[in-house]
Amino acid sequence: xxxxxxxxxxxxxxxxxxxxxxxxxxxxxxxxxxxxxxxxxxxxxxxxxxxxxxxxxxxxxxxxxxxxxxxxxxxxxxxxxxxxxxxxxxxxxxxxxxxxxxxxxxxxxxxxxxxxxxxxxxxxxxxxxxxxxxxxxxxxxxxxxxxxxxxxxxxxxxxxxxxxxxxxxxxxxxxxxxxxxxxxxxxxxxxxxxxxxxxxxxxxxxxxxxxxxxxxxxxxxxxxxxxxxxxxxxxxxxxxxxxxxxxxxxxxxxxxxxxxxxxxxxxxxxxxxxxxxxxxxxxxxxxxxxxxxxxxxxxxxxxxxxxxxxxxxxxxxxxxxxxxxxxxxxxxxxxxxxxxxxxxxxxxxxxxxxxxxxxxxxxxxxxxxxxxxxxxxxxxxxxxxxxxxxxxxxxxxxxxxxxxxxxxxxxxxxxxxxxxxxxxxxxxxxxxxxxxxxxxxxxxxxxxxxxxxxxxxxxxxxxxxxxxxxxxxxxxxxxxxxxxxxxxxxxxxxxx
Amino acid sequence: xxxxxxxxxxxxxxxxxxxxxxxxxxxxxxxxxxxxxxxxxxxxxxxxxxxxxxxxxxxxxxxxxxxxxxxxxxxxxxxxxxxxxxxxxxxxxxxxxxxxxxxxxxxxxxxxxxxxxxxxxxxxxxxxxxxxxxxxxxxxxxxxxxxxxxxxxxxxxxxxxxxxxxxxxxxxxxxxxxxxxxxxxxxxxxxx
Numbered sequence: 116x117x118x119x120x121x122x123x124x125x126x127x128x129x130x131x132x133x134x135x136x137x138x139x140x141x142x143x144x145x146x147x148x149x150x151x152x153x154x155x156x157x158x159x160x161x162x163x164x165x166x167x168x169x170x171x172x173x174x175x176x177x178x179x180x181x182x183x184x185x186x187x188x189x190x191x192x193x194x195x196x197x198x199x200x201x202x203x204x205x206x207x208x209x210x211x212x213x214x215x216x217x218x219x220x221x222x223x224x225x226x227x228x229x230x231x232x233x234x235x236x237x238x239x240x241x242x243x244x245x246x247x248x249x250x251x252x253x254x255x256x257x258x259x260x261x262x263x264x265x266x267x268x269x270x271x272x273x274x275x276x277x278x279x280x281x282x283x284x285x286x287x288x289x290x291x292x293x294x295x296x297x298x299x300x301x302x303x304x305x306x307x308x309x310x311x312x313x314x315x316x317x318x319x320x321x322x323x324x325x326x327x328x329x330x331x332x333x334x335x336x337x338x339x340x341x342x343x344x345x346x347x348x349x350x351x352x353x354x355x356x357x358x359x360x361x362x363x364x365x366x367x368x369x370x371x372x373x374x375x376x377x378x379x380x381x382x383x384x385x386x387x388x389x390x391x392x393x394x395x396x397x398x399x400x401x402x403x404x405x406x407x408x409x410x411x412x413x414x415x416x417x418x419x420x421x422x423x424x425x426x427x428x429x430x431x432x433x434x435x436x437x438x439x440x441x442x443x444x445x446x447x448x449x450x451x452x453x454x455x456x457x458x459x460x461x462x463x464x465x466x467x468x469x470x471x472x473x474x475x476x477x478x479x480x481x482x483x484x485x486x487x488x489x490x491x492x493x494x495x496x497x498x499x500x501x502x503x504x505x506x507x508x509x510x511x512x513x514x515x516x517x518x519x520x521x522x523x524x525x526x527x528x529x530x531x532x533x534x535x536x537x538x539x540x541x542x543x544x545x546x547x548x549x550x551x552x553x554x555x556x557x558x559x560x561x562x563x564x565x566x567x568x569x570x571x572x573x574x575x576x577x578x579x580x581x582x583x584x585x586x587x588x589x590x591x592x593x594x595x596x597x598x599x600x601x602x603x604x605x606x607x608x609x610x611x
Numbered sequence: 612x613x614x615x616x617x618x619x620x621x622x623x624x625x626x627x628x629x630x631x632x633x634x635x636x637x638x639x640x641x642x643x644x645x646x647x648x649x650x651x652x653x654x655x656x657x658x659x660x661x662x663x664x665x666x667x668x669x670x671x672x673x674x675x676x677x678x679x680x681x682x683x684x685x686x687x688x689x690x691x692x693x694x695x696x697x698x699x700x701x702x703x704x705x706x707x708x709x710x711x712x713x714x715x716x717x718x719x720x721x722x723x724x725x726x727x728x729x730x731x732x733x734x735x736x737x738x739x740x741x742x743x744x745x746x747x748x749x750x751x752x753x754x755x756x757x758x759x760x761x762x763x764x765x766x767x768x769x770x771x772x773x774x775x776x777x778x779x780x781x782x783x784x785x786x787x788x789x790x791x792x793x794x795x796x797x798x799x800x801x802x803x
Contacts, residue, residue, distance in 0.1 A: 233659040240662065240680070243779050286661020305655060319659060459656050461636045462643070 117164060123187075127180040132170040136163070192268055195254045198224020199273025206276050208288065216292040217275060226270045228278060229292035234300060234318055235263025237287075244285040252278050261352070262299055264292055295332065295339045295410075296325050299352055303345025303362060304457065309556050310345035311596075312362025312373040312399055316458030318343050324403055336410045339423055340383045343375070347589055353378050355387040357423040358406060363396050363592045364464075364599055366483055367445045371599055373399040373457040373464045376588070379409075379427045379435060389424075392497050392581070393588045394436055396490070400454050401442040408438060433498045482598050485522025489515045489591045496584050500577070509575035512587040513568045519594040520565055523552070526601065539569045552597050561586075561593035612743070612752050614701045618689045618736035618781075619709040621728045623677075626684035628725050631658050631666050634677055637719050638668040641675075646715065647708070649673050673705075675712050677726075686713050686728060689738060702760050706733070707801040710794050730791040736783040743782040750774040750784070761786055764800055768792075 121129060133151070140158075142148040155163045216229045230245065237245075249257045249267055252274050258266045270278055282288040291297050298321055301307065303314030321341060325332070344351035344361040353359030359378030364371050374396040381391030397405055417426045427435060445454050455463050492515030499508035517535045520542040524531045527545055531538060546552035547562045554561065564586035575583070623629060635654055642651040650671035657663045665684065667676040672692035678685055688709035694701045716726045735757070737743035743753070754772065761770050769789035774782075 236660045238663050
């Protein structure tokens, strides 16, 4: 933390001083490291703070630092109507909406209402209608939320039935805000260039399956958060969900199959108190079954008052992985080719990526075996961390990266020695310097995780081991992607 | 006034029986088979949105959708790219594209004949408030051109025009024919 308390009038000059320090000392050449966090990491927070305060002292005064403060109070939200009391009503659906979408404000007689948007979508017609509704019940103020919904504050509680009726009339009266049906998803493969799997497609599928029986769901399940990202970049906030998913792809028998990593242990509450870790990659079409299986197990085996995160911690990730092992398997293409397309898209998923090895009988290539072994090691690292074996967890995470790197190197240099120094050196020459390992958008960032882990000499803390496990999983995922790209290149060459 | 970004919507007759999910593979086939001169890119599913765009086939020059705006299902052609030529030809192109799309959907075996569009009504929108703010003045300017266009197209059959004057909506005009329209002859006329 830079400072636990900053006076409002110091906000802008301090930001300016930080920007100037970063402009002077921050990374200029490597785009992936052009972030303040890297500078803070390199200098240490103490030195960084000292430099910023030094810079602050020499900044020439600018009246704009404080001028805006006079206006701040004008932006405070105020109620339009006097506080009211909610009277009984038999309005259809109102009670359910009230339970999930309305919270009392601290100010007596007022409430906060959430407008739940399925997959965060709203039409222009609905937006105009919402603007009218907001003007009718409040002083023209509405907020967007990180859960892809709207929030309306300062609703007089007596107005709630009327508000609900007005929202429902334009299709905005859906209950279930912030519960298991209210799934957050990034755009994924629908529109994002980085998308690997269809996060919105999966969200729509889960939503329709869960909405059908939302009323019958056990209360403990109803309040779980599901969040989905189409890739590792976390735009869908998968790392802080009870059940988080992020898109990856895996090669199966020469075909590329859309998968999602299952991320468990994240905490939505306590201001995103902890990040989850990936447990296992599951083919997209099996993900709904994962949700059902995990939630049913939670209902039947949880202790009294135990939240989902606590439950996962108690039964252990090894047990969770065992529960899901059969779902991680992909049926042969001939047996069930539905697994080879993604949700909401009946086309075969990147069928051009077929890349068979030289041996005609090859079904699972040595690379697939090697990368699967690396993935197992990442998981083993998680289990070690869970059991408090911190140093060993860090070491195992590092070895999983070595395993993945060695697997790729072996595609060019079959007899590469097991010695990690040599593996890293060969990997650097063959995959980093040639940029073969580079992600089309993130560049060489994942390779840098390996290089940093290889150089590390300090003992691990709980936090550093946790961090390294996350990086190891991302490195292994990047190795899968690199292998997929190599397959595509081979196919293109064969076609040419 | 230069007409651009014209949308054409042809309403479905039996919308209750239409399963929008079935359109997703159909639209994907359109992409794979490259059924039209436009570049077709992807299919977006908005079935979960109340009175929303339904299922949309996103293209570079235009989008095709089975759209549920105002809770009325219809086949909608949304021309996005600029068209050259006269206003009459800028009306012809989207109407022709929408009619061809209707014919394709009506005859697609996977939809089992469940899609049938209403042959008495065509709605035109201008999806550009800068060109065509939804005002009475805009309608006054455009009405004569629309009347000429539909008189010629319908070959003397009676029709009426109705301007949706809600200023919050896009500029739109519903064209109602007194007799059912024959898509074949309309297409022939539009191609000439």
